[in-house]
Amino acid sequence: MERQMMATAVTLSQIQQQLATVADNIANVGTTGYMSRNAQFSDLLDQQINNIDRNGDTVDSGARLTPAGIRSGSGTRIGDTQLDLSEGSIQATNNPLDVALSSDHQMFLIGVNGGVAYTRAGAFNAQADPQNPNVLNLVTKSGDPVLDQNSRPIRLPAGYNDLQISGNGTITAIMRNGNRVNAGRLGRVTILRPQLLESQGNGLYTLQNLGRLGIGLNQVVQPVGAGNNSVNQGKLENANVDLTKEMSELINLQRNYQLNARSLTMRDQMSGLVNSILH
Template identity: 40%
Template sequence: MSRTMIQAAVTMNQLQNKLDVVGNNMANSQTTGYKTRQADFSSLLFQQIDNMTDPANGEGRLTPDGVRVGSGARLGSVNINLSPGAIQETDRALDTALLEKNHLFQIQVTENDMTETRYTRDGSFYLSPINDNQDVMLTTKDGYPVLGENGPIVIAEGFDEINIQPNGQISVQRGNVTENAGNLAITEAARPRLLETAGDNAFRLPDLDELGYDFAEMMQPVDPGTEVLRSGALEQSNVDLSQQMTDMMNTQRSYQFNARTISMSDQMMGLVNQLR
């Protein structure tokens, strides 16, 4: 296989990964709190081929002699855009929408006997009964506990009404008495580009030791006295469908060009082999 065909084949494989990212964005355009993923490409190593014994205009030349031949392109990174989406009013007491960029709810996820804290923008919360229906716990729609300042938010049963205040405070009404049932632990991602997708519309932290960061450099608590959310509303996806369609068509066209490169190279090799 020629060098040109290898370059095209490598690039086509990476373009398929970008199509997967674009397709995932489009599929989640109606998912509450979903954040657009963006695929960034980078060039692979290139090789300097010095095939000119007497290069033209050699005197005063700033670039190296010969020809630089690349090895194709690769998917450098998939970055998350945490900019806020449109706010849709629902008038449901447990629906909340974060108002600021890079702010995240914290949830507790247990998988394979391992518990970790994950982060999401999806503020569609529910109350799940625990302790033989004596208490309820604030959870996501997937049943994961929502974390407050002191861990999962557990509320004793028997209240008449529940509300989430703009500063994240959860208040319950029992007769004529209003109680503070906890405060949502909202955090801000200082380096959102380093967050990893974890499925179920959530993110996780990478291996901080490997990256040379500590937790305080990645996640910072939000001042509990500020208005950070809107109750009775949900944040919609920030996917721009027109932009995703444009990216998909450009990527498909690039894929076709690289496939055509392989086809043309094969035809040229066939013609060379037929020479007498």
């Protein structure tokens, strides 16, 4: 009895975690560049319980069609939370500093705390450089520098009249006198193992300690070449959350939670009944 109550309690805690994942997806349905997550359940260890006599031999009551004994489970747990890097819907903004990626698993390079982070949220800004009035820094909404294909901060010439970003991410600033200045190319990578990304908030992701996992960076991240035209200027990518699917999942999880909670209550009531009879 206590064994089954513990298994049910473990399952309830895991359902709560999946509910939090679904709720997070629904809450970010309007967040630019948000990538949804999907939690996957797996069974915990089972234990074989046999009827043993004093000599340690299995006692069976005769011929039977089912295996002897009872297999008792320990509940379920969330085995993995997969990050979905598929493309969301693209929305036009007509802002020359807004860019969206039209290829799955691609991400922009962002500089964070001296390292590199990744994002699909392409709502960028031009920020004045306090050390050089002739330069503007291309940054995210949080002020983090946007990096080029060589992981260097992208700088724009101050006073430009127009800005053009080609399909391969090449940035061209058109000055008031008509001169065209090449300001670099947006850094893009393809993420081969999304499960190794850790969310840092604001649509940013960083990699786990690959050395500890025994994995090389080239096994997880690959640069996107200049021949790939996945960059769309004047557009933003909406969250790739399927609201209908998430709402259906939320209803199913709520029902599973209610069923397990009711099972736990009934077991508690039966234990009380047995105790009252014995005493």
